[in-house]
Amino acid sequence: MNVDLAQLKDIRKSFNGVEVLHGVDLTLAPGEVLALLGENGAGKSTLVKILAGDIPPTSGSITIADTELARLDVYQARQLGVRMIFQELNDAPSLSVAENIFLGQWPGSKGFVAWGDMREKAREILKRLEVDIDVDAQAGSLRVGERQILEIARALTQNAKILVLDEPTAALSNAEVERLFIVMDQLKKQGVGMIYITHRLDEVSRVADRVQVLRDGNSVLTVDAKGAQREVLVTAMLGHEALKNARPAAVTTSGNGLEIKNFSSGDDFNDVSMTINAGEVVCLFGKIGSGSSEVLESIYGLRPVTGGSVHIFGKEFKPKSPQESSSSGIGYLPADRQRLGSFASRSVAENLAVASWKAMSRLGFVDAGNEVKAFSRWSDALKISARRGPTQEIATLSGGNQQKVLLGRWFEAKVQVLLLVEPTRGVDVGARRDIYDIIRRQAKESGMAVLVATSDYEEVVLLADRALVMSRGKIVSEFTGNSVDANSLISAAS
Amino acid sequence: MSKTTEVEKDKKRSIPASAPLMAFFVGLFIYFSVASEYFFDIENFRNIAVALAVTGIVCIPGTLLMIAGQVDLSVGSAAAVSGMIMANMVNKHSIAVGLAVALVFGLTLGIINGFLVTVVGVNSLITTLGGLATLYGIALLIGNGQTVMMRNFEWLGTSQPWGVPLPVLIFTVIAIMGAVSLRKSTYGRSLYAIGSNPNAARVVGIRSNRLLFITFVLSSVGAALAGAVLSSQLSAADPNAARGLELEVITAIVLGGASLAGGRGSMFGTILGLCTIGILNNGLILLDVPTFWQRVAQGLMLIIAVSFDSLRQKLNNQRS
Numbered sequence: 001m002n003v004d005l006a007q008l009k010d011i012r013k014s015f016n017g018v019e020v021l022h023g024v025d026l027t028l029a030p031g032e033v034l035a036l037l038g039e040n041g042a043g044k045s046t047l048v049k050i051l052a053g054d055i056p057p058t059s060g061s062i063t064i065a066d067t068e069l070a071r072l073d074v075y076q077a078r079q080l081g082v083r084m085i086f087q088e089l090n091d092a093p094s095l096s097v098a099e100n101i102f103l104g105q106w107p108g109s110k111g112f113v114a115w116g117d118m119r120e121k122a123r124e125i126l127k128r129l130e131v132d133i134d135v136d137a138q139a140g141s142l143r144v145g146e147r148q149i150l151e152i153a154r155a156l157t158q159n160a161k162i163l164v165l166d167e168p169t170a171a172l173s174n175a176e177v178e179r180l181f182i183v184m185d186q187l188k189k190q191g192v193g194m195i196y197i198t199h200r201l202d203e204v205s206r207v208a209d210r211v212q213v214l215r216d217g218n219s220v221l222t223v224d225a226k227g228a229q230r231e232v233l234v235t236a237m238l239g240h241e242a243l244k245n246a247r248p249a250a251v252t253t254s255g256n257g258l259e260i261k262n263f264s265s266g267d268d269f270n271d272v273s274m275t276i277n278a279g280e281v282v283c284l285f286g287k288i289g290s291g292s293s294e295v296l297e298s299i300y301g302l303r304p305v306t307g308g309s310v311h312i313f314g315k316e317f318k319p320k321s322p323q324e325s326s327s328s329g330i331g332y333l334p335a336d337r338q339r340l341g342s343f344a345s346r347s348v349a350e351n352l353a354v355a356s357w358k359a360m361s362r363l364g365f366v367d368a369g370n371e372v373k374a375f376s377r378w379s380d381a382l383k384i385s386a387r388r389g390p391t392q393e394i395a396t397l398s399g400g401n402q403q404k405v406l407l408g409r410w411f412e413a414k415v416q417v418l419l420l421v422e423p424t425r426g427v428d429v430g431a432r433r434d435i436y437d438i439i440r441r442q443a444k445e446s447g448m449a450v451l452v453a454t455s456d457y458e459e460v461v462l463l464a465d466r467a468l469v470m471s472r473g474k475i476v477s478e479f480t481g482n483s484v485d486a487n488s489l490i491s492a493a494s
Numbered sequence: 495m496s497k498t499t500e501v502e503k504d505k506k507r508s509i510p511a512s513a514p515l516m517a518f519f520v521g522l523f524i525y526f527s528v529a530s531e532y533f534f535d536i537e538n539f540r541n542i543a544v545a546l547a548v549t550g551i552v553c554i555p556g557t558l559l560m561i562a563g564q565v566d567l568s569v570g571s572a573a574a575v576s577g578m579i580m581a582n583m584v585n586k587h588s589i590a591v592g593l594a595v596a597l598v599f600g601l602t603l604g605i606i607n608g609f610l611v612t613v614v615g616v617n618s619l620i621t622t623l624g625g626l627a628t629l630y631g632i633a634l635l636i637g638n639g640q641t642v643m644m645r646n647f648e649w650l651g652t653s654q655p656w657g658v659p660l661p662v663l664i665f666t667v668i669a670i671m672g673a674v675s676l677r678k679s680t681y682g683r684s685l686y687a688i689g690s691n692p693n694a695a696r697v698v699g700i701r702s703n704r705l706l707f708i709t710f711v712l713s714s715v716g717a718a719l720a721g722a723v724l725s726s727q728l729s730a731a732d733p734n735a736a737r738g739l740e741l742e743v744i745t746a747i748v749l750g751g752a753s754l755a756g757g758r759g760s761m762f763g764t765i766l767g768l769c770t771i772g773i774l775n776n777g778l779i780l781l782d783v784p785t786f787w788q789r790v791a792q793g794l795m796l797i798i799a800v801s802f803d804s805l806r807q808k809l810n811n812q813r814s
Contacts, residue, residue, distance in 0.1 A: 300697075302697070322696055322697050322698070322699050323696075323699045323700070323701050325699070326698065326699025327699060332697060334697060339691075339693055339694070340691075340693050340694050340697045341694055341697070342691065342694060343686075343687050343690035343691045343694055343695075343757070344690060344691060344757075345690045345753075345757040345758055346686060346687065346690050346757065350683065350686070350687070354683075354687055354698050354700075355698050355699060357680040357683060357684070358680060361679070361680045364679045364680055364681060365674075365678045365679050365680070366678060366679065366680055366683055367678075368677075368678070409698070
């Protein structure tokens with residue numbers, strides 16, 4: 001196979017007079033998986049958006065299926081078989097699973113949808129993906145991981161020749177990730193070329209044929225995936241050598257911070273007990289559906305509690321509502337940042353200060369200067385890069401920077417207990433390290449108890465003082481110190 | 495390039511939300527000043543201000559609601575009912591009783607609207623659309639469909655302490671209170687947060703329902719006050735006098751840059767929007783344009799303003 005599916009040559013792109021891509025080449029052969037690595041802001045998204053016709057390049061040429069195009073629009077790109085799977089969901093939550101899989105291209109004739117046909121086909125596709133999802137369920141009632149699979153299923157129905165996957169596994173559990181890889185292997189056999197954007201280096205050798213690394217708008221490394229060394233890739237991404245992927249230094253903590261006993265919520269989890277010391281970071285590791293994130297939701301008052309008790313620094317706390325929890329010194333960082341975390345149209349300073357307005361105000365009036373001060377206090381400590389300063393809208397920041405702002409929100413509020421759900425989902429490697437460092441340092445300095453629910457074992461290894469593993473709504477094992485490692489976590493959780 | 499110059503450059507480049515409206519306002523102002531010899535005149539400006547005061551009193555809480563992502567369509571009919579109550583009470587009892595009953599009516603209506611939206615969970619557009627129809631009917635019922643004349647109650651609408659018409663004074667006080675609380679108070683900031691992302695507002699611990707409830711009450715009380723002022727200006731309560739008030743209010747707010755989806759907007763923008771409508775209406779009258787054209791112009795202006803705002807946002811998004 002000599003003919004490339006897609007060829008981008010000397011692509012340059014400027015926004016606002018600032019060049020963000022400095023002449024990048026990219027080729028993709030049929031049946032090939034190209035892993036595209038790079039930190040946020042490296043230009044990965046811009047590059048694939050150019051391939052998908054979302055934005056025109058400033059200069060350079062695009063060749064898809066032997067046709068050289070100076071300009072490519074979204075419709076042309078679709079015609080040529082380019083499909084994108086984004087990290088953020090693009091579905092219609094109020095429609096059924098089957099309707100979502102065929103969104104906009106429902107089978108049928110004369111303007112009528114052939115429901116039986118559609119459901120049958122949807123079932124077939126989901127079976128091919130080896131997932132057990134009811135085709136009649138409302139998409140909005142599914143978990144994020146399941147909805148992500150629907151997006152992939154949709155692309156499969158649309159005859160994709162070039163599939164761009166922008167961090168599709170960020171929200172998936174390990175089993176779902178493996179399932180996706182099996183599907184990708186099948187697609188490879190059918191000659192589909194895939195560009196796979198990820199932050200998880202361990203996935204690269206499993207799924208990719210070649211790896212291309214972007215840094216600051218330049219292509220800095222293109223190598224065969226099989227022999228690619230992790231250190232080499234990280235160095236290429238960061239431009240310098242990374243820290244060893246090792247456990248954080250052990251810290252002794254004492255004094256009960258957060259204590260939950262026989263905690264239960266319906267079918268989601270039951271009889272969960274744990275004690276987190278002041279200043280300690282505990283990770284609750286479990287796959288999506290294991291109940292780990294649900295425990296945190298219940299502590300914060302977002303999910304009904306059917307039994308058990310919660311004590312915060314020795315005082316009994318009855319979860320009632322988020323309002324109650326936040327005013328009782330509990331902070332909560334949701335997994336779904338866009339929907340539940342950030343105020344997209346508001347400034348970074350406001351987003352950071354929102355949980356501290358009461359403390360910042362006198363007689364109900366907030367001094368905007370205090371907000372700006374709070375922001376500058378944390379923007380250095382958290383390494384938040386907001387080019388336009390405290391008034392920049394949060395929606396214009398990268399995922400990692402947004403997450404740092406939302407973390408700063410609870411640090412500024414001086415919470416005693418911090419609950420974090422998937423704190424680095426969709427965050428690039430560099431920012432991820434920052435976030436782990438910040439969480440650990442802040443926990444030690446302020447003495448708050450931190451409970452993290454995550455389905456990412458790497459995160460547990462890098463972040464936790466202690467790890468609890470959940471499966472089917474129960475805590476099944478506990479690891480401390482150097483016994484926290486990827487292998488034991490994964491085997492305990494499955 | 496140093497960091498500070500980069501920041502300054504970015505600041506300069508982003509288009510302020512109210513810039514197009516400001517340009518339009520200034521253009522319109524200059525045009526009318528040239529086209530009509532009566533326009534640029536202190537007495538005429540006073541007329542414009544008086545004509546705007548009633549709408550303005552409703553616009554202030556309306557802006558608070560719109561920023562929180564809610565809308566109150568019942569304000570026009572509420573003002574009409576308030577006027578009818580005034581007229582009946584003033585004629586039978588006293589001005590004080592009339593004002594008190596009208597404001598209690600506003601309070602009650604606000605509580606009902608707030609209850610339906612925050613507790614029962616009905617969409618505010620639907621709730622207050624129902625209110626619009628119901629209250630208009632009630633206004634007609636109270637006066638049997640007739641205009642009710644009033645005696646000795648002109649001061650609220652027509653007196654001029656220190657040379658400033660009282661309605662304008664009332665509006666100014668309310669506008670300042672509104673602007674300050676929107677910009678500076680936890681209440682105002684919370685409204686922005688609620689409008690920007692209601693789910694996140696709940697998660698972060700903002701008492702959204704309570705704040706929305708309060709804002710609906712403010713909106714209805716504002717409408718009741720506006721109705722009293724209007725009836726005083728006319729020395730009569732006319733069930734049709736405040737018809738279409740809700741549209742004028744929404745036009746002013748949206749012209750001023752507030753987003754119907756919530757999370758954006760400012761008091762300054764609303765007041766600028768209000769003034770634009772005011773000089774447009776006034777200028778067209780001075781130029782002897784048939785009054786029906788006022789409606790056409792206002793409607794077109796709303797559409798253009800919204801389109802302009804969408805374009806501006808698209809531009810800003812593309813650059814970031």
